[in-house]
Structures are given as C-alpha cells and as structure tokens.
Amino acid sequence: MEELNELIDERRRKLKELREAGIDPYGHRYEAKDLARDLLSRYGSWEEEKFQPEIPVSLAGRIMSLRRHGKASFAHIQDRSGRIQAYFRAEEIGAQGYGLFRRLDIGDLIGLRGKLFRTKTGELSIWVKEFELLSKSLRPLPEKWHGLSDVEIRYRQRYLDLLANPEVGRIFRLRSAIIGAVRDFFDARGFLEVETPMMQPLAGGASARPFLTHHNALDMDLYLRIAPELYLKRLIVGGLDRVYEINRNFRNEGISTQHNPEFTMLEFYQAYSDYKELMELTEELICQIGTRALGRLELEFKGNRISLEPPWPRYTLVDSLVEIGGIAPKDVASPEAILDLGRRLNLGEKGMGWGKVLGELFEAKVETQLIQPTFILDYPLELSPLAKKKKDGSPFVDRFELFIGGLEVANAYSELNDPLEQRRRFEEQARQRELGDEEAQAIDEDFIRALEYGMPPCAGEGIGIDRLVMLFTHSASIRDVILFPHMRPERA
DSSP, rough: OOOHHHHHHHHHHHHHHHHHTTOOSOOOOOOOOOOOOHHHHHHHHHHHGGGGGEEEEEEEEEEEEEEEEETTEEEEEEEEEOOEEEEEHHHHHHHHHHHHHHOTTOOOOOEEEEEEEEEEEEEEEEEEEEEEEEOOOOOOOOOOTTTTHHHHHHHHTHHHHHHHOOHHHHHHHHHHHHHHHHHHHHHHOOOEOOOSEEEEEOOOOOSSSSSEETTTTTTEEEOOOOSSHHHHHHHHHHOOOOEEEEEEEOOSSOOOOOOEEEEEEEEEEEETTOHHHHHHHHHHHHHIIIIISSSSSSSEEEEEEOOOOOOOOOEEEEHHHTTTTTGGGGGGGSSSHHHHHHHTOOOSSTTTOOHHHHHHHHHHTGGGGSSSSSEEEEEEEGOOEEEEEEEBSSSSSEEEEEEETTTTEEEEEBBBBOOHHHHHHHHHHHHHTTTTTTOOOOHHHHHHHHHHOOOOOOEEEEHHHHHHHHHHHTOGGGGGGGSSSSOOOOOO
C-alpha cells in the first residue's frame, strides 16, 4: 500500500508540473480516424518498402506499455479495437514534445498522428510526428496488467478488468451480438418489441421475493418487477398478438454462480399458439444465435461439448426422473408415492405439496445431468399457477423448461386464459402466502379483469439472457457476463 501511495504521489507531481507548464492534462475532442485492428489487418503483412509514399494515420487510446531509450522510446497504445506500437523520437516531436512524453505514464490516454513503418524486429508501428495528452492517469494499472486475476477486483472494478483482460471485452461484445440476434429473430416474425413497468403495485408473474420501494408523490409502496408477464399478457388481450421484451428483473434472493439479484430476461408471447409450437420456435431461435454469434452450432461449456443441432430430446418431468434420474417408476407413480420418496430423501419441507416435492426431486436427481439441449415437459399445477391444465384432466400443465449445460435456460407454457380459474389459483397462492410462503403470488385484480374481456389462446416464454451468454462464452459464473454484478460492501 505504501508503494502504491508513492506511485500516486509521483503521478500527482507530474500532473502539477504539466499544469504549471500550461498543458491541459485533461484534453478535449480528438479526431482519431484509424483503429489499431484495422491498421494491423490492412498493413500487417506489408514489407517496409511498401510504406512509400507515407501512409498517414491518427489514433487515440491508452498507453499500455512504455520502453524509454534516451532520445527514442516505444509504447503500445490500446484503443477499443486492439493494440499497436508507437515510436516516439525526440528529433521528430521536438524538445517540448519529448519533454511532455517524459511525463507520460502507463495508463495515460493520448491522441497521436504519424506514419506507418516496420521496425527492425518486424513489428508494424506508428512513427509519431505529434501527439496530445488527453487524460492523465493518477493511479497505476495493476502491476501485472496483462493478467488481472483477483475476482474481487475484477467484478468490483470492471473498468480495470476490461483494460487488463482482452477476453472480457470479447465476452461483452458477444453478449451485444446475441441480443442483436434475438431482436432480429423476433422482428422478422412480426413480433413487436415493447416496454412494461419496472415498478409495479403488485409483484406478479413469477414465484420470487421482490424488492420493495416507496413512491413519495403518490404515497404508495411499489415493487421492482420480478417478471413482466402479467403486463405482456394484458397487451395480448389488447390485440397486440405477438410481443416481446428484453427486460431487467429484480429478485430479492440469494447470489450464486447462476443467480444475481438484477438480471436480464427475454419474454415473448404469441397469440393462438401453444407450448409445443414454442419448442420449435426456441430451437430456431437458439440455433440462429449460434450461427450469428459463433458461426457454428457447437458450444463448449464446463468441459462438455454441446451440439445445438435440432431436434432436441423431450421428456416429461416424471419420465426424466425415471430415465435420467434412476428413480424407480413405482416411486413416482402417484402423489402419495412422491411424498413418501421425498421424506426418505429428506427433500421438501413439512406441509409441502407433492408437486413441489416433485420439483425438488428433479433438481436433485436430473437437472445437472442435462448437458445437451433437452426439453422437460408437463409440470405439476402446484408449480405453475399461470399455466393451462392439460386436456387429459391430469394434475399437470402444458409447460416446458429447456436445459443446456445443466442450466435452466428457458421456461414456457400455454397460458391460462380462464379468468375464473385464474382467480381460484391466485386465491390458493394467497393462502400459501398466509402460511408463510414469501414467494407465492398476490391476487392481481386488474389482470383478472383483463382476462374477463377475453384473452385468445396464447403461449409465452422466458429465456435467461445472462445464462444464454454464459453458455455461448464458456463462462462458469453469471458474474462473468454481467458488467457490474452485485457485490458485498467494499471493505475499508
């Protein structure tokens, strides 16, 4: 720490000297016409004699290395596209310019103009003719700037992570490409992108604990949304037959490698459809993302090679417990058998229904084994208060979840559009809330009123964008794909 303070003091001394010399250490607009990547791509293979006549360049970026040699020095400049070497010679930039150069440090931002040439070692470089200081860095970059590995620093100070680890920037550029591919996919199929409220009077559309806030002017409590579902289905009632939203959701729950309190979801709804049709749509969507973002239909995630080539296997929830989880058919043949198996395996809490125990059995025995893309169908009604019951009269609903790499990636169902049945289910959820279930949903009277006007048969789906990016970038933690993940307060 003492050494760091000394380095900061030295940089502050240089800052003072610059100001006393009449040099603004925090400059203004600089017209940079070139990018490092483009120069290296276009001229990287040229022989030295081809650089006549001169090829003028202008570039702006951060100094990432400095090698001073008397009257001539080298530096690597990093812009948003990559790095390129620059050559500073006292005879070229003059005594005043070289005096300014001597006060530069790694981390400073500069703009420069010059010509391209190739050094004796063969590296394409910029022969600097003039330069400007655009921003003086008062803190040194991490000592090993080429490999910042402390995860606490990486996540908390993402700006350093981006500077130090080029792979991190690639991840977030790929994230942007994935979201762009999602938009193109739905726009091409006649879906309308919409926005719904982030602050809601009721927390609905999912089973989760919400964050609570207060609006002073209206003197009312509001919840940060846990899902946009009920608002998007209101739009289906209103005649917007195909809608989607790429939205931020907030859930006041635990943090893990798969969970962050604030996360990004894609939700879309299609009228006159059902959950089976959405399975085919989901295969098309994720294959298009793979083709657009990676140029292939293969991923590598946590040491596993994953093929996105459709069609993907489909199992009912109960069948997956038998065929993948190794559970005897008799142990999941009835609600009573499921509850008994849950007790024997110490799963579920006292008073928990057989449907929730079935969900916990699945998480314990099957979920992590679903490496290749797999649809799991037909969930218990108890786990799906907004989904349509199956036509066969069984206590299951038309719902699927998609798993890839052991992660739940998507959740979809044929939407319940019977307002009387929806009220009954909301009332059951309210009863569960009174019994202590903090994740049970509240009764949304306006949503029921909307259903009473008539909602067409409809299917809806949510896809976790963050988890999708984890898969496509081979990232083990959700924190690796969120620019600013939530962290505990920084220690003094």
